[in-house]
Amino acid sequence: xxxxxxxxxxxxxxxxxxxxxxxxxxxxxxxxxxxxxxxGWLGYGIIFLAVSFMIILSKLSFNFIWKSMKPMMxxxxxxxxxxxxxxxxxxxxxxxxxxxxxxxxxxxxxYIVVRxxxxxxxxxxxxxxxxxxxxxxxxxxxxxxxxxxxxxSHEIAMLISIALRFIPDLIDETQRIIKAQESRGVDLxxxxxxxxxxxxxxxxxxxxxxxxxxxxxxxxxxxxxxxxPGEPRTRYKVLKMRRSDxxxxxxxxxxxxxxxxxxxxx
Amino acid sequence: xxxxxxxxxxxxSDGTPFxxxxxxxxxxxxxxxxxxxxxxxxxxxxxxxxxxxNALLLPxxxxxxxxxxxxxxxxxxxxxxxxxxxxxxxxxxxxYQLFEETVLKDVAFGPKNFGVSEADAAEKARKALKLVGLxxxxxxxxxxxxxxxxxxxxxxxxxxxxDPSVIVLDEPTAGLDPQGTVDMMKLFRxxxxxxxxxxxxxxxxxxxxxxxxxxxxxxENGKPRISAxxxxxxxxxxxxxxxxxxxxALIRMKDALREKGFRFDGNVNDMNALAGAIVKQVKKxx
Ligand SMILES: Nc1ncnc2c1ncn2[C@@H]1O[C@H](COP(=O)(O)OP(=O)(O)OP(=O)(O)O)[C@@H](O)[C@H]1O
Ligand SMILES: [Mg+2]
Numbered sequence: 001x002x003x004x005x006x007x008x009x010x011x012x013x014x015x016x017x018x019x020x021x022x023x024x025x026x027x028x029x030x031x032x033x034x035x036x037x038x039x040g041w042l043g044y045g046i047i048f049l050a051v052s053f054m055i056i057l058s059k060l061s062f063n064f065i066w067k068s069m070k071p072m073m074x075x076x077x078x079x080x081x082x083x084x085x086x087x088x089x090x091x092x093x094x095x096x097x098x099x100x101x102x103x104x105x106x107x108x109x110x111y112i113v114v115r116x117x118x119x120x121x122x123x124x125x126x127x128x129x130x131x132x133x134x135x136x137x138x139x140x141x142x143x144x145x146x147x148x149x150x151x152x153s154h155e156i157a158m159l160i161s162i163a164l165r166f167i168p169d170l171i172d173e174t175q176r177i178i179k180a181q182e183s184r185g186v187d188l189x190x191x192x193x194x195x196x197x198x199x200x201x202x203x204x205x206x207x208x209x210x211x212x213x214x215x216x217x218x219x220x221x222x223x224x225x226x227x228x229p230g231e232p233r234t235r236y237k238v239l240k241m242r243r244s245d246x247x248x249x250x251x252x253x254x255x256x257x258x259x260x261x262x263x264x265x266x
Numbered sequence: 267x268x269x270x271x272x273x274x275x276x277x278x279s280d281g282t283p284f285x286x287x288x289x290x291x292x293x294x295x296x297x298x299x300x301x302x303x304x305x306x307x308x309x310x311x312x313x314x315x316x317x318x319x320n321a322l323l324l325p326x327x328x329x330x331x332x333x334x335x336x337x338x339x340x341x342x343x344x345x346x347x348x349x350x351x352x353x354x355x356x357x358x359x360x361x362y363q364l365f366e367e368t369v370l371k372d373v374a375f376g377p378k379n380f381g382v383s384e385a386d387a388a389e390k391a392r393k394a395l396k397l398v399g400l401x402x403x404x405x406x407x408x409x410x411x412x413x414x415x416x417x418x419x420x421x422x423x424x425x426x427x428x429d430p431s432v433i434v435l436d437e438p439t440a441g442l443d444p445q446g447t448v449d450m451m452k453l454f455r456x457x458x459x460x461x462x463x464x465x466x467x468x469x470x471x472x473x474x475x476x477x478x479x480x481x482x483x484x485x486e487n488g489k490p491r492i493s494a495x496x497x498x499x500x501x502x503x504x505x506x507x508x509x510x511x512x513x514x515a516l517i518r519m520k521d522a523l524r525e526k527g528f529r530f531d532g533n534v535n536d537m538n539a540l541a542g543a544i545v546k547q548v549k550k551x552x
Contacts, residue, residue: 033470061283064282130343176357176362177362177363179317179357180357180362180363181363182322182350183354183355183356183357184363184375184379184424184425184428185322185347185350185376185379185380185428186379187347195379201365202363202375204361205365206364206365209362209365209410210362261480
């Protein structure tokens with residue numbers, strides 16, 4: 001559990017880390033949309049190369065990206081099984097007794113898997129290179145135009161940033177409690193059903209207690225420092241779009257345009 | 267059987283960008299039947315070290331010998347539960363581990379996990395609660411509505427109720443009131459002296475080390491820098507000063523008196539002895 005890499009910020013010194021979070025979020029959205037156009041293998045190849053280029057620029061190791069994908073592997077396998085059972089079109093590739101795996105099942109699964117992998121690569125590239133706080137600043141700014149139609153952009157951003165802020169803490173806390181209860185003879189891996197239920201209970205109760213405690217402490221600390229939602233606030237960090245940010249957006253827009261072209265006109 | 271660390275290293279989050287070497291090439295010998303203090307700065311690896319004793323952390327390199335068990339890097343040790351029943355570990359800030367409806371049930375949770383019957387577990391829990399200074403009126407209260415210090419006592423009782431032969435305590439008195447702290451230390455000393463328990467205690471309080479412990483281990487940057495008897499370590503303040511530790515008041519007093527011309531031998535280890543030595547020397551000169 002300590003090795004969860006999905007969504008974690010990796011402090012490195014790279015050009016990608018220095019980009020404006022708004023540009024990165026927008027670019028991510030553009031490329032995510034691009035992925036959904038049926039642009040064929042050529043299209044996915046181009047996106048893959050573009051994203052790989054960003055990953056290399058950001059100095060993240062591919063090993064790290066690979067680790068963020070691993071939790072998805074089970075899901076993908078499951079998907080493959082279902083597709084094999086359901087899709088019976090195309091040419092049969094492999095026949096086992098009465099049962100046959102058809103080419104369309106494999107093709108469909110591959111399409112979905114490739115899309116999923118690309119999406120994970122892209123989002124990891126964003127979350128690993130952007131501090132959670134910058135990420136929320138970016139989201140707040142991007143949402144602010146919708147304030148006129150009643151979207152509470154600041155509150156949403158604050159919610160996201162607090163949630164992000166608490167994830168690593170809660171993981172640490174869970175591990176601490178697991179260790180403390182293991183010291184008292186809790187066995188999470190073996191035991192009869194009643195013992196297992198007790199074991200889980202001995203983790204959940206303290207975890208809830210400490211999560212609520214933390215939430216209350218944080219709320220008090222924020223209020224003590226004069227925080228009131230909805231009130232105007234100044235900012236410590238002012239975001240500024242630079243040339244490299246516009247370049248990133250341009251690149252993402254071109255990628256999207258290219259996919260649309262490949263999907264409908266080529 | 268002493269507890270031995272042989273070339274033990276421990277690395278957190280190995281293979282990720284957060285890799286951190288918390289222990290490096292630790293060689294240690296912790297005497298059986300003694301009360302040993304582990305001191306050292308914040309982040310020096312004390313908690314990491316003590317979590318190896320009941321195999322909550324397994325060494326990344328080297329081996330740890332505890333009781334009749336050898337835990338080696340790379341091997342998947344089995345039956346850790348029996349080890350954990352023999353080596354009781356009280357975590358830093360253990361008050362967060364309480365979860366049962368009543369204090370009594372929570373304290374009985376440990377023994378029950380190790381196969382003690384319901385009735386016996388409750389009996390052990392009652393005894394343990396008495397030891398840590400909580401009377402019967404606490405038994406049926408919810409552990410979640412106690413004060414911080416009371417929760418701490420319940421958590422410590424939860425480990426004592428398991429009746430382990432080695433007791434490891436990670437900063438058990440941090441945040442307790444002064445009287446509570448002394449009571450707690452006296453209890454540990456008694457468990458050590460009367461019941462022959464091997465005790466390892468992580469602390470920042472030099473007075474506790476000086477007054478209650480037999481041996482002392484100083485951790486620095488993931489390595490034991492010094493492993494000595496309390497007598498050797500506090501012979502004078504030079505070792506402490508070298509480690510950037512404020513020596514206990516008695517030692518500082520002795521140093522100040524030495525500067526003024528007093529002489530003390532190694533046996534002056536408490537207030538009474540010091541007063542006696544001063545009176546003797548004053549009389550001799552007066
Ligand atoms: N779960 C973890 N993951 C990564 N690094 C950790 C983890 N736990 C501790 N560390 C690091 O290992 C080092 C030693 O930590 P440890 O908790 O053993 O210190 P300590 O001597 O007990 O400190 P303190 O006196 O504050 O309790 C610290 O620098 C800490 O940042
Ligand atoms: Mg510690």
